[in-house]
Amino acid sequence: MLPELSREEILRYSRHLLVPEIGLDGQRKLKGSSALIIGTGGLGSPAALYLAAAGVGHIGLVDYDAVEESNLQRQILHGTGAVGRRKVASARARLRDLNPAVHVDTFDEPFTSANAMRIAEPFDIIVDGSDNFPTRYLTNDLCVLTGKPNVYGAVFRFDGQASVFDARIGPCYRCLFPEPPPPGLVPSCADAGVLGILPGTIGTIQATEAIKLLLGIGSSLAGRLLLYNALDMSFEYVKLKKNPGCKVCGPHPEVTALIDYNEFCGVPGLEHDEGSAGKDWDITARELAAQLKSGKPIRLLDVREPHELAISHLEGAQNIPLGELAARLSELDSAQEIVLFCKTGSRSRRALELLVSAGFRKVRNLKGGINAWAKDVDTRLPVY
């Protein structure tokens, strides 16, 4: 039985009711349907806003972060006044204001193999707005194992991808990408940056696909991958096929229950400090400042991209971007003490691993990167 619409709802959704493909019955369908959105960041923001505005009756939001100033350039669910608040609380308040008729459930917890089944159980479809590979594989496997459509979107700088993975009728995410990329190879938005509007475009496409699936109208992106580039304003489509050897949706699946996705992707879990290389290899900004002041000869090696130096830089530091480091080792002296740094410490940690595997021993990682230096040593420098 589809739920009835109130007089207020009939007025609110008037422009939907006028569209023959939606109409009164379609709007009642939306009211009786549910969607779980993984992440309330760049993709989750427009997805949640449009699904709530459209009258999807039950919306779930999973996120385990607080709103940060650097989120506001793209995560339009959250306002300046929400900085420091839990993201799901901020999102819930915004959605309540947007459409009080929608029931919003929030999950302020990390989305993991331990809770994913419980969280996803009541929802018709899942919208993947996560920002990391372990959660993407988790979301995919969850959807395959429970027979729910996975409305996928992902972004990098100016490039976006979107699809609908529904293993009951077509390929899943693992059919397309059977193995995760080596850890650290694909930079995150925090390391590489992203055009703020880009996740808006892709998240809006995800919301469109979600609404179509819930209504049962149109042709979805199932079996197709959209490749969008904002600089070219190009939309390319790649026809996808189910991979008969797929480990989760193939005829002989190896994955029959949720696994440890951090291990699968070779990335450390939540307890790991992202900008740290481990205590034997780290140096804090304050320690580094003291050692430089004492006159200790230390070579500072900045592994950020050259355009980041205009934002902040350390006097006397040599710049070799992480991507060029392997080819430019001859410019470094392994006998000299080297301190590596980047924005937050994650790229420099990988640079450190590279140098250590090349035989360098007197290398350390500036924990927390130049941003930690800007907070703890030289507050004239901006944090970005």
Add this chain to the structure above:
Amino acid sequence: MNRVKILLFATLRDYVGSKTIELEISAGTTIHGLTDLLAAKYPRLEKVRDSMMAAINREYAADEAVVPDGAEIAFFPPVSGG
């Protein structure tokens, strides 16, 4: 020799330094063989080659798929940002 056009997406553009490449390849070259050629020419692709995907004329193509003359090949990496 077959002439093909290669489209690159996301990080691959940075690794190659361009968004399209036109290339002459010998008849019978597979996606795997084409990837070998590209990785030799653009060494930064070496690390990502196992995780990037290919499409021939906008259709997903496996490693062993043969690249036809005049084909448009798209290579795209997994991206995770959200």
